[in-house]
Amino acid sequence: MHEVTSPQAFESLRVNGRPVRRPELTIATMDHNVPTVDGPITDDLARAQLDALRRNCEDFGIRLYATGSGREGIVHVIGPELGITQPGMTIVCGDSHTSTHGAFGALAFGIGTSEVEHVLATQTLPQALPKTMRIRFNGTLPFGLAAKDMVLAAIGKIGVSGGQGHVVEYAGPAIEALSMEGRMTVCNMSIEAGARAGMIAPDEVTFAYLEGRPGAPPGAAWEAAVAQWRELRTDHDATFDRELEVDVSSLKPQVTWGTNPGMVAPVDAVVPDPADFGDPAEREAVERALAYMDLAPGTPLVDIRIDKVFIGSCTNARIEDLRIAAKVVAGKQVAGHVRAIVVPGSAQVKLQAEAEGLDEIFQAAGFEWRRAGCSMCLGMNPDVLGPGDRCASTSNRNFEGRQGAGSRTHLLSPAMAAAAAVAGHFVDARELV
Amino acid sequence: MRELRSVTGKAAVLDRADVDTDQIIPKQFLKRIERSGYGEFLFFDWVKDPAFFLNDPENREAPILIAGRNFGCGSSREHAAWALEDFGFRVVIAPSFGDIFRTNAVNTGLAPIVLAESRIAELREALAGENELTVDLEQLWITHPGGLRIEFEFDAHAQETLVNGLDDVARTLQRAGEITAYESTHAARFDTRALPI
């Protein structure tokens, strides 16, 4: 749990005299509100919310990784990092991107604050049976592309409500070829297709990632656990309510142009014309989006000039993401008119990146190197875009005002964000390396 | 939670698809630790547009909201449901909802009703004559004084919660014995309190 969606749940527990049933199965961190620069918190409301989380965790006996503990970070980054996200588990959090944890073959989904209280009090949650969907990613992902391009393309295909009421299994050779970081990126964005959860069958990649992590089963228990986890695969003759195929062999890097993640196109495309959309509701939505984004139909995406770059969030701020971005910017300079920041997903990612010298590469190129947190993904802390600011962002939502009132967000992969920072406009990252 | 057996009143129409919870209540209002008082921030950025539906005085007093498909998609923030309820809405009718919002609405005492686009069109046609609807959560139908009656489906558990204003946690706690029985055969793999600092 985190500070934003938990205070009212604890308050209700107190009012009703309810204890937390299984405090040893819950973990808390500070991520949404925390500043990413050194120094005290100047926002009184944010501080009060963080203080409330600290007090609540103390009162109810819940382990909290507070700012400065060395293991804090975005809740969906630290769970896997600690090894407490494991195959076969049911994982919930008052946060829609809880779907991230499905990358390990866990059933993981976001819940509301009332449900957070329900879980704390009972360790259960009433659920209706979801529908099932499988998305198979076939082919080999072209060099230089990433999990983010795969999932953005899939959302472009099924739309932002295409997954509604479903739990999605991502399968196929292109998924199996992904690292755990990449798989987390894919599952993270499930909610952007409207799906409650996304999952990937655990395999050797999963086990190798988990082995030796603090929360992973130790010694003999490890072998027993892995044997059990190997069973967690979809039967060959299983049927799904809906099946979909995406061929990734000819995929191009993706960039969103609108105000939801389904409004996406390959980087070599142009901004679409509302007139080309048959459905009147869709046409109107595209018109609204283009007006908000201040984009004219027919504009090549590579001609769109950007003001800010954000490399961060629970979608793309793991060590692999930072390595890829650093590789793109190494020895280059951020364009003069661009302000670019890198916000590691957790304190551990930050440490690891610094051990590898990535912080120096970013800073030498003109990026700001920040402390871990959600940061500009939703701008609850001081990292906010100004009205009209256009941002290339590795996060997951390009909703109106998401990164600051009146701001304009374009979603893309870490390599593409890094390339945009250098070029000052969108560009196929492969042209830079 | 307040009981919600039946609601009669005006219906306000927000004719937009994919309205996400970031629009319903922007992030700067999520820093409060209280559960009430969010109504005044409902659709904070969109309300600045004089043509926005909530700026019509008639819509401001409506207890029923008719919205576009995929209403409440995006963030899990229950504050979105709290804001709608606090503003005065008791029912939202839409062709579809974001899954998490739908659950949050029920837990807030706000009824999320799914109706096909064609049925919503019928409703809106009737409302153009006289703006009044009755939504009956016990009978599961919507009626208009002009004679139109539209039945709808609603999850039985959610219906029970809303109609009786029940506390879902209390209901589950009555089944603590079953939970204990499950726990006795399913050992936990770790103890978060034993993890390294």
Ligand code: SF4
């Ligand atoms: S990084 Fe963004 S999407 Fe992820 S948990 Fe934080 S605010 Fe939510």
